Amino acid sequence: MSAKLAPIILFIYNRPLHTRNTLEALAKNEHAKQSDLFVFADGAKPKATPGELQKVTETRAVIGEKQWCKKVELIAREKNMNLEDNVIDGITEIISKYGRAIILEDDLITSPYFLKYCNEALEVYADDKRVFSINGFMHNMDSYTEPDTFLCPLATSSWGWATWADRWSKLEINPEQINIIADNPFLTNRFNFAGVDYSHMLKNMNTWDIRWYYTAFINNALGLFPTRSLIKNIGFDNSGTHVGNENLNQELYLSPIPVVQQVSINMTYYANLLNYFAPVPRPPVIKRIGLRLKKILLNR
Template identity: 60%
Template sequence: MQEIIESSIDNDLAPVILFIYNRPHHAKKTLAALSQNLLADKSVLYVFADGPKENATDEDLSLIMQAREVVSEKQWCKEVILVAREKNMNLEDNIIDGITSVINKYGKAIMLDDDLISSPYFLQYCNEGLQVYQNNKQIFSINSYMFPIDFETGPETFLCPVATSSTGWATWADRWNLFENSPAYINEIDADSFLQNRFNVGLMNKMYMLKHMHTWDIRWYYTAFIRNGLGVFTTKSLIFNIGFDGSGTHKGGEDLVQELYAEPIPVFYQDSINLKHYSKLLNFVKPDPISLKQKIKNIVKRLINYKSV
């Protein structure tokens, strides 16, 4: 774990952690939006830049250096600390190590990726959420992204069993340090349809991700799931993802309609799940019968092709 320099800023705001690699244009847009946040001029920003892979081309090396140079272009926040990896750690390890290094110094942190445009009130919302729910150990994450769902209410927050998100979020050290790096109950969840239904969230198919992808965010979700954790969500999204252009490590979401809410969303303490909002979220991501039919056709097609080889 690389040693992290502690910021000299003395305030109760959570540090912001940004992860970059080889997308300088995305990183610049993310930093520009972050700099327009209400509390940016009072916040410390840690930027973790992953290093080049062993087989990196000259073009790869150039893009990696350009992304790092973007960080030094302006004073995006009150203080900016760049942690430049000499070698490639891969996406998962860079994120896990980066969060752990910073959050254990400050007790809390706000996380961003290099393809996320934030509302001017993103930092305010995350900091308020961290303060309001800091003593409720059942809350694992303050989440700022939301699908374009009509919740039939004004902008507000709600508690949800989905618990975690990897798209503009915040948490505390005591919850992050519960991180399950090697999930022990994969087989138990996989073997029980009721547990699977509870673990999955519609089209997200989190069980598949847990079994086959082993990404940091599905392990974080699993960490909250086995502890019956909850997450704080907004009815309006304070994050807009510009990474659905095929440039990132993980693909998908190109056809998703997104909205960015540019007004404050206050955080008030709640002690129960909002079942109306939770139901709307589940119905938004429920499996589409047409999509399932197409998936079955694709499986049959692959089997036919396999047998013909």
């Protein structure tokens, strides 16, 4: 691996077009030509149709189309591990060798400065053990002031991120305190970010990212975020394992984001993020009736 540059880990499965788009963007990154790329390709499911098998084959073939990075290594799984196990095993294998890593999935378009941001932040925050994750995605909140990055108790994001081996080693594969969080309304409220119901995932922990979020939560960890997004998710087309909101307002930032070390939570950005997620409170019933009557009268 090139000195001081973290290896990149990419997880793929059966989406050749998404994978190609992700790699095309990655190859345009500053530092891409000096970075090592490890691609973990999950195997086809046991009852896969011929068409599904073809998609898996086509997706793997994309990796050999170009020299996307300095070094490209394909780790092709013989059997289907499912996304969760493939991700956990892949990250653990690479990060244990190199001490840090940058992680992507096959539906993430990166800004040309995503790798630069991650590598700089991994250096800057290497000794700050409170910080568990360097995150590349940010919602388009349209409320930017200096600095360009901020620390936040919402420590993790699965859309383009980086971390260190000592933080990843704390990953709770089989969390033991799920019931305590789920049964205590105060802990549940804290586990849920601004009303977003993360706690329901505790009852069926079949994804790697809820385990990583849980790990950061019980360690009272922080995450670093850019104020503008260096990641755009193109997977909201029902092609992936986990679907989402295709109407999500995303905007990819195409300029460098300087990383200046923060020592405390930026309350301005933290509040903005909470407000972005929080549902708009409904007015009391009597007030709603009054507003409705006023609207009727004005339209007469």
